[in-house]
Amino acid sequence: MFDNILWELTKLRRHMGGTAGLTLYVFGIVTLGILAPTYFGYAIFQARVLLMYSWLPLLLTPPVMAESVAGERELKPESSARLREWVYGKIGAGAVYGWISVLVILTLAILSLRASLGRFLDLPIQFLAGLGLVSLASSAFAASLGAVVAIGARSVKSAKRTVRQGLLLVVIVLMYFARQPWAWTRRLAIPQNGPAFLEFAAVISVVCAGFAVGLTKLALHSVESTEIRLNL
Numbered sequence: 370m371f372d373n374i375l376w377e378l379t380k381l382r383r384h385m386g387g388t389a390g391l392t393l394y395v396f397g398i399v400t401l402g403i404l405a406p407t408y409f410g411y412a413i414f415q416a417r418v419l420l421m422y423s424w425l426p427l428l429l430t431p432p433v434m435a436e437s438v439a440g441e442r443e444l445k446p447e448s449s450a451r452l453r454e455w456v457y458g459k460i461g462a463g464a465v466y467g468w469i470s471v472l473v474i475l476t477l478a479i480l481s482l483r484a485s486l487g488r489f490l491d492l493p494i495q496f497l498a499g500l501g502l503v504s505l506a507s508s509a510f511a512a513s514l515g516a517v518v519a520i521g522a523r524s525v526k527s528a529k530r531t532v533r534q535g536l537l538l539v540v541i542v543l544m545y546f547a548r549q550p551w552a553w554t555r556r557l558a559i560p561q562n563g564p565a566f567l568e569f570a571a572v573i574s575v576v577c578a579g580f581a582v583g584l585t586k587l588a589l590h591s592v593e594s595t596e597i598r599l600n601l
Contacts, residue, residue: 373458374465377437381466384436394429398470401425402477407485413478414492416559416566422475423504426467426511427536434463434515435528449593456516456589463512464505471504493563499570506577513584520591 385391406413437459446452515532522528560566
């Protein structure tokens with residue numbers, strides 16, 4: 370499986386859209402990792418904002434998964450064992466891509482703020498570990514979700530359109546709930562100290578990992594069902 374992940378990572382540039390997609394990706398990394406922290410300063414290093422950073426794989430990974438899965442549907446192996454490895458390799462490569470992207474952005478943000486203000490942030494190690502856990506779990510979730518959507522889509526464009534519509538719906542729902550003065554929303558406040566944030570992040574990560582496992586099984590079932598229909 371690890372060989373398949375490495376092989377898929379070698380094709381990452383093509384799945385990102387070639388030179389144009391890579392340029393857009395670098396621009397996003399520079400904007401989020403250097404320009405935004407330099408402009409906003411310490412205001413960007415709040416628990417809520419950093420937690421949003423850890424969910425960036427939801428924006429970065431699904432389009433790549435659409436190109437990787439839907440764009441290479443004709444290259445699917447025939448045997449069930451190799452088909453599973455094919456799916457695992459693509460989901461694993463997508464998760465690695467999303468996770469490393471978040472880690473690079475957060476590292477650049479800390480270094481750029483150090484360069485502009487002259488000192489490092491006093492972030493507890495538990496806080497950083499929590500961000501790493503959430504970003505890893507969100508990367509696995511985004512990759513498995515992107516695989517499920519891409520397998521069921523008729524084309525790469527259809528998969529990307531479905532992902533964009535789904536993300537837009539999620540953003541609208543979150544904005545609506547964030548503006549409601551309901552009492553229960555106070556219980557969802559993000560912890561501000563290291564140990565409590567790590568516990569909070571661990572719970573989120575376990576939930577995301579559970580969804581990722583379920584979506585991966587669904588992707589395997591979907592691709593095997595598609596293969597059976599094609600053989601018939």
